[in-house]
Structures are given as C-alpha cells and as structure tokens.
Amino acid sequence: MKSARWSVRARLVALALTLHVAGLLLGAALMYRKGSAPAGLADALPEIAVIALGAISVCLVAVMAIRRWLAPLDRLRVTLQRVNEGDIDVRAAVHTGDEFEALGSGIDNVVAQRCGTLQSEGESDRLHQSVGAMMQAVTRMAGRDLSVHAPVRNDATGPIAEALNTIVGDAAAVLRNVTEVATNVAETTNLIKSQSDHIVMLARAERENLEECVNDLEVAADSHSHIARMATACAEAGEKALMATRIARVSVQNNASGFQSIRATLADTERRVRLLLDRCQEISGAVNLISHLTERTHILALNASMHASAVGDAGRSFSAVADEVQRLAENTREMAAQISGIVQAVQADTADTVHSLQMLSAHVQSGTELVDRSGRDMQVTEEAAGNLVDLIRKIAAAAATQRQISATIRQRTTAIIENVSRTGAYLLGQAEHTDDLAEQAMALVESVSAYRLPEEDDGPSSTA
Amino acid sequence: MSTADAGLLLAAEVQGPARRERRFGFRIGGAGFLVPAGVASEIVQNPVIHRMPWRTPHMRGLLSHRGNVVPVFDLSALFHTVVQSESSAYLLILDSGERAGGVIVDTLPAMLACEADEHPDSSGLPSPLSDTVQGTRVAAGERWFELDHMALFSALARMHAA
Numbered sequence: 001m002k003s004a005r006w007s008v009r010a011r012l013v014a015l016a017l018t019l020h021v022a023g024l025l026l027g028a029a030l031m032y033r034k035g036s037a038p039a040g041l042a043d044a045l046p047e048i049a050v051i052a053l054g055a056i057s058v059c060l061v062a063v064m065a066i067r068r069w070l071a072p073l074d075r076l077r078v079t080l081q082r083v084n085e086g087d088i089d090v091r092a093a094v095h096t097g098d099e100f101e102a103l104g105s106g107i108d109n110v111v112a113q114r115c116g117t118l119q120s121e122g123e124s125d126r127l128h129q130s131v132g133a134m135m136q137a138v139t140r141m142a143g144r145d146l147s148v149h150a151p152v153r154n155d156a157t158g159p160i161a162e163a164l165n166t167i168v169g170d171a172a173a174v175l176r177n178v179t180e181v182a183t184n185v186a187e188t189t190n191l192i193k194s195q196s197d198h199i200v201m202l203a204r205a206e207r208e209n210l211e212e213c214v215n216d217l218e219v220a221a222d223s224h225s226h227i228a229r230m231a232t233a234c235a236e237a238g239e240k241a242l243m244a245t246r247i248a249r250v251s252v253q254n255n256a257s258g259f260q261s262i263r264a265t266l267a268d269t270e271r272r273v274r275l276l277l278d279r280c281q282e283i284s285g286a287v288n289l290i291s292h293l294t295e296r297t298h299i300l301a302l303n304a305s306m307h308a309s310a311v312g313d314a315g316r317s318f319s320a321v322a323d324e325v326q327r328l329a330e331n332t333r334e335m336a337a338q339i340s341g342i343v344q345a346v347q348a349d350t351a352d353t354v355h356s357l358q359m360l361s362a363h364v365q366s367g368t369e370l371v372d373r374s375g376r377d378m379q380v381t382e383e384a385a386g387n388l389v390d391l392i393r394k395i396a397a398a399a400a401t402q403r404q405i406s407a408t409i410r411q412r413t414t415a416i417i418e419n420v421s422r423t424g425a426y427l428l429g430q431a432e433h434t435d436d437l438a439e440q441a442m443a444l445v446e447s448v449s450a451y452r453l454p455e456e457d458d459g460p461s462s463t464a
Numbered sequence: 465m466s467t468a469d470a471g472l473l474l475a476a477e478v479q480g481p482a483r484r485e486r487r488f489g490f491r492i493g494g495a496g497f498l499v500p501a502g503v504a505s506e507i508v509q510n511p512v513i514h515r516m517p518w519r520t521p522h523m524r525g526l527l528s529h530r531g532n533v534v535p536v537f538d539l540s541a542l543f544h545t546v547v548q549s550e551s552s553a554y555l556l557i558l559d560s561g562e563r564a565g566g567v568i569v570d571t572l573p574a575m576l577a578c579e580a581d582e583h584p585d586s587s588g589l590p591s592p593l594s595d596t597v598q599g600t601r602v603a604a605g606e607r608w609f610e611l612d613h614m615a616l617f618s619a620l621a622r623m624h625a626a
Contacts, residue, residue, distance in 0.1 A: 299507050302572060306488065309501040309575075310560075323575075 008099050011069055015062055022058040072100035076107060088115035088122075130157040138164070146172040147454040172453045179448045186441035193434040196427055203424040210417045214410055221406040224399050231396035238389035245385050249378040252371055259368040266364060270357040277350045280343050287340045294333040301326030487601070489608055490556055490573040493543030495589065496608040498578060498601060499558060503613060507572060508555040511536070520624050527566055529557060536566035537620055542590040558613045565617040576603040592619035 072094040079092040088111060094104030130153045137150035146168050150161035304322035308315030487498040506529075513525040513536050524536040534557055556569045578601035586597045586609060596616040597609045 296509065299509050299572065303506045305575065306501075306505060306507075306573075309486075309488075310503075310505065312502065 008069065011065070015065060019058065019062060022055065026055055072096050072098075072104065076100065076104055079104075079107060079111070083111050083114070086122075088118055126153070127155050127157070130155050130161075133157075134161055134164070137161075141168055144450050145452040146175065147452050149454075169454075172451075175448050175451050176453055179445060179453075182441050182444040182448060186438055186445060189434050189438035189441055193431055193438060196431045196434055200424055200427045200431065203420055203427060207417055207420045207424065210413055210420060214413050214417065217406050217410040217413060221403055221410065224403040224406055228396050228399035228403060231392050231399055235389055235392040235396055238385060238392055242382060242385040242389055245378060245382040249375060249382055252375040252378050256368060256371045256375055259364055259371055263361060263364050263368060266357055266361045270354060270361065273350055273354050273357060277347060277354065280347045280350060284340060284343045284347065287336050287343055291333060291336040291340065294329050294336055298326055298329035298333060301329055484577040484579055485601075487576050487578045487603070487608070487610075488573045489576040489578075489603065490567075491570040492567065493540040494570070495543065495593075496603075496606060497611040498576065498603075498608045499611055499613055501575065503558055505560050505564065506557045508557060508566070511555040511566070513555075522620065523624055524566075524568060527555070527557075529564070529566075532561065532564055534564045534566045535617075535620075536568065537617075538568040539593065540568065540570075542593060563614065563617075565613065565620075567613075576608070578603040578608060581607060592616065592623065595619060 075094060076092050079090050082090040091108045091111065092104035093108070094101045130151070133151045133153075134157050137148045140148040141164075148168070150164045150168075152158045152161040152165070301322045305319050305326060308319030308322055311318075486501050488501055488503070489496055489498050491497070508527070508529065511527050511529075513527050515525040516523070519525065521541045522537055522539055524538045527534045527536050536555060554569050554572055555566050556573055557564055557566050559565065581600040581602050584600040585607075586594060586600060589597060589609065593609075593611075593616065596612045596619060598612050599610045601608050601610060
C-alpha cells in the first residue's frame with residue numbers, strides 16, 4: 001500500500017486534516033440547510049440522510065485506517081509478552097517500513113541476544129521444573145491424593161513420571177476396588193446382621209413354640225394315658241356287660257321255655273275248660289229233661305186234680321194227693337230252673353273263661369314271640385357287645401402306643417429345643433461377629449476414603 | 465200267672481175264709497177267665513190238632529181226644545194278640561163227651577180261691593166273650609171273668625156256621 005510507506009506522524013496529520021475538512025463540509029451543509037428554510041421535515045430528510053451517511057463513511061474510513069496503522073503495535077506487544085513468558089524463539093517480524101518496523105527489528109535483535117544467553121540456562125531450568133513438578137506430584141500423592149498425575153516431559157524425569165503415574169493409577173484402582181468391596185462387605189454384613197437378628201427372633205419364637213408344643217405333648221400324653229385307662233375300664237365294663245348280656249340271654253331263653261310251658265298249660269286248661277263246658281251242656285240237657293218231666297208231672301197232677309174235682313166229694317182225697325204231687329212237681333221244676341240258671345251261668349262263665357284263656361294264650365303267644373325276639377336281640381346285643389369290647393381293647397392298645405409315641409416326640413422335641421437354643425446362641429455370637437465385621441468394613445471404608453481418588457470418567461490431574 | 469202263684473192261691477183258698485169259692489183259672493190273650501172246678505176236664509200238652517177247611521181265625525181245628533172229636537178254639541185272635549205257636553201252647557179241654565171243647569190258653573190252669581167282685585165290670589172284652597161272661601170275681605188281687613163255656617162254644621159254633 002502506498003500510504004503505508006508514510007510515517008506514522010504523517011498519517012496522523014493527514015487523518016486529522018481529512019477529519020477537519022469533513023467537519024467543515026458538514027458544517028457548511030448544515031448552515032446551508034438552515035438558510036434555505038425548507039418547507040417541511042419531509043423535504044429535509046434526504047439531505048440530512050446524505051450528510052449523515054457521509055459523516056459515518058468518513059468516520060469508518062478513519063477508524064479502519066487507524067486500526068490498520070496500529071496493527072504492528074499489537075504484534076510487538078504480543079511478542080514481548082511471549083518473550084516475558086519464556087518463549088525466546090518468538091520474533092516480531094514487522095515489515096511496515098515505518099517506525100513500527102524499526103521498533104520490531106530492535107526487539108527482535110534484543111530477543112535474539114537474550115536467546116543465546118538463555119539457551120543453556122533453559123535446559124537446566126526445565127529439568128529443575130520437571131523435578132519440581134514431579135516432587136509436587138509426589139508430595140500430593142504423599143498427602144493421599146491419588147488423583148494427581150505427575151507431568152511426563154521429554155527429559156530424564158519422563159520415565160519416572162510415567163512409572164509413578166502407573167503405580168498411582170494401579171493403587172487408585174486397587175483402592176477403588178477396595179472401597180467398593182469394603183462397601184459391599186459392609187452392606188452385606190448389615191444384611192447378614194439383619195437376617196441374623198431375624199433368625200434369632202425366629203429361633204426364639206420357634207423355641208417358645210416348641211416349648212408350648214412340649215407342654216401340649218405332655219398334656220396329650222396325659223390325655224392318652226387317661227384314654228388308655230378309660231379304655232381299659234370300658235373294656236372291663238364291656239366284659240361285664242357282655243357277661244350280663246349272656247346271662248340275660250340265657251334268662252330270656254329260660255323265659256321262652258317258661259312261656260312255652262305256660263302256653264302248653266293254657267292249652268291244656270282250655271281243653272279242660274271246654275270239656276267242662278261240654279259237661280255243663282250235658283248237665284243243661286239233663287236239667288231240661290228234668291224240667292220236661294217235671295212239667296209233664298205237673299200237667300199230670302193238674303189233670304188228676306181236675307178229674308178229682310169233677311168227681312166231687314169222692315175225689316177230694318185224690319185231689320189233695322194230686323195237689324201235693326203238683327206242688328212237688330212245681331218245686332222240682334223250680335229247682336230244675338234254678339239248676340238250669342246256675343248251669344247257664346256256669347256255661348257263660350266257662351265261655352268267658354275260655355275266651356279269657358284264648359286271650360291269655362294269644363298274649364302268651366305274643367309274649368313268647370317277644371321273648372324269642374328279645375332272645376335274638378340279646379344275641380345280637382351280645383355279639384355287638386363282644387365287638388365293642390374288642391374295639392375298646394384295640395383303642396386301649398392304640399392309646400398306649402400313642403402315649404409311648406407322645407413321650408418319644410416329647411423327648412425329641414426337647415432335644416430340638418436344646419438345639420434351637422444352641423443355634424440361637426451361635427446366631428447371637430454370629431451377630432456379634434457380624435457387627436465387628438461391619439465395623440471393620442466401615443473402618444476400612446473410612447480409611448480408604450482418606451485417599452482422594454481420581455474420578456472414573458476423568459483422567460488424573462496434572463500438577464505441571 | 466205262674467204255676468207257683470197258682471199254688472200259693474190254692475194254699476190260701478184251703479186256709480182262707482169259707483165264703484171263698486174254688487175255680488179253675490186260666491188266661492187267654494192276657495185276660496183271666498174262671499170256670500167251675502167240676503167243668504175243667506184235662507190239659508193236653510202238645511196236642512195234634514187237625515186243621516179243617518173254611519175255618520175261622522179263632523178256629524184252630526179238630527182234636528181227637530179219647531175217641532171224641534173235640535173242636536179247638538184259639539180265642540187270642542179275638543184280642544188281636546200274637547198267636548202262640550201251636551206246639552208251645554196248652555190246650556185246655558172243657559167239659560167232656562159231646563159237650564167237650566178245647567181252648568188254647570196262655571198258661572197252665574190253676575185252682576183259685578175267688579171272692580165276689582164288689583164292682584163288677586166286664587166291659588172291654590171282645591165279642592162273643594163279652595156275651596158269654598156271667599160276672600167277675602177277684603182272686604190274688606186281680607179281676608177274673610166267670611166264663612160260660614157252653615154259651616161260648618155255642619156262639620163260636622154260630623160264628624163258624626155263619
């Protein structure tokens with residue numbers, strides 16, 4: 001650029017003059033517009049816009065020119081700043097052909113001279129810095145900060161730093177694993193402890209249940225003993241009942257025989273009463289015959305009396321005899337009538353007796369049937385009583401066996417209670433050990449947590 | 465009246481006052497009749513009575529008795545009472561010979577000691593008995609009718625002839 005070959009002073013003067021001219025032009029334009037007295041604001045806007053656009057363009061051109069002119073100055077500043085930072089290889093290299101190029105050349109010369117003197121000092125300083133950085137890292141590692149990463153440089157400390165970083169990384173990984181394992185151990189221990197407490201509680205409840213079970217078994221054994229005794233007593237009572245039933249059956253059989261004998265006696269009595277009834281019938285016939293003869297005698301005497309009366313006084317004595325015969329016949333007839341009445345009463349009584357005997361025979365027959373049925377029932381009862389006695393004996397034997405089984409179960413349950421008690425004691429000891437283990441795990445976690453470990457996602461931090 | 469009552473009456477007559485008179489008493493249709501002691505002849509038990517045609521209700525039939533034919537009358541029909549069976553009735557033959565006649569009686573006749581009736585009354589008897597009764601007497605506290613057996617037989621014969 002042609003204008004770049006100007007000096008900075010010339011450029012600033014030219015710019016000031018340009019701005020001054022531009023200002024004059026703008027003022028003249030403004031003055032002109034005041035004198036022309038525009039008709040309105042709408043008529044003055046285009047002119048104002050042209051003036052403002054020109055002023056802005058001038059300012060932009062001025063700013064761009066100033067910045068362009070001052071750009072070597074920034075480069076010089078950056079160069080000096082890098083030199084101050086230790087970069088002795090940097091150069092300004094300004095080729096503007098003005099004061100800035102001269103200033104840059106001078107700075108480059110100074111820096112080149114300085115670079116020669118510092119070349120030897122640089123290496124020792126870098127080594128010293130490397131050692132220092134590594135010592136810082138080691139110091140932080142010694143302070144249980146394993147997140148530190150020793151800087152690895154291209155000097156003698158590089159392999160040492162890598163080895164140290166590897167060891168620290170492995171140690172951090174190991175400690176992380178230790179922390180995880182210790183945490184898991186603590187959680188598992190707590191879980192085991194809670195389970196152990198639950199098991200201890202269950203063991204206590206189980207022991208209480210078993211103790212109640214033992215008590216129940218003792219009660220059951222007593223009940224079985226009582227049942228066995230009752231069954232034995234029932235068996236004895238059943239045997240007595242069986243004997244009584246047998247005796248009753250024999251008695252019933254004897255009663256049946258007695259009823260048979262009574263039936264035979266009743267039949268014979270009925271036969272005899274019937275014979276008596278026949279005899280009464282015969283007596284009645286004889287009495288009837290007597291009555292008939294008496295009536296004929298009476299009629300005969302009556303006729304005789306009437307014939308004697310017809311004769312008159314001659315037949316008076318005969319009439320008296322006839323009257324006496326008639327009177328005897330009448331007495332005989334009356335006696336025959338009485339006998340006939342008595343015989344009829346005897347016949348009626350005998351018939352009633354026969355009827356009663358028949359009824360009695362029927363009752364005896366039914367009684368005999370009932371006795372026979374009772375005998376059969378008694379036999380069935382005897383068989384049932386025998387079966388009942390056998391069953392009761394079996395129940396007694398089963399109750400005795402049950403009593404022995406209950407005693408055995410009670411002994412085994414007692415042994416189970418002892419084992420449960422021991423198990424509970426062991427579980428309590430285990431719970432104590434678990435508590436110790438949990439405490440130790442927590443202590444391990446706490447001791448490991450004293451180390452600062454690098455985050456898993458991030459790499460180790462560097463100290464340099 | 466039973467035969468026992470008749471016997472008692474007979475004994476009373478024997479031991480009674482003298483004004484009592486002896487009569488044979490019998491019953492027909494429940495009514496008591498008397499005949500003189502010498503009139504009654506005989507009692508026939510279970511008589512064999514021969515029936516005759518065109519007989520009247522009170523004519524039982526004819527009886528052959530000791531060679532005589534005796535008419536037999538059943539006067540119970542006059543009293544409109546139940547006629548007794550022929551086998552069980554007693555036949556009283558009154559009088560003898562050709563004057564004899566039989567009457568079916570309820571009971572056996574008995575000798576009675578009768579007294580005079582202070583209030584004789586024969587009303588209530590059926591005809592022809594009312595026409596053949598000659599008076600009344602008292603025996604054993606009952607009223608008995610004195611029967612004229614000949615008038616009775618004549619009246620019955622007239623009735624049969626009519």
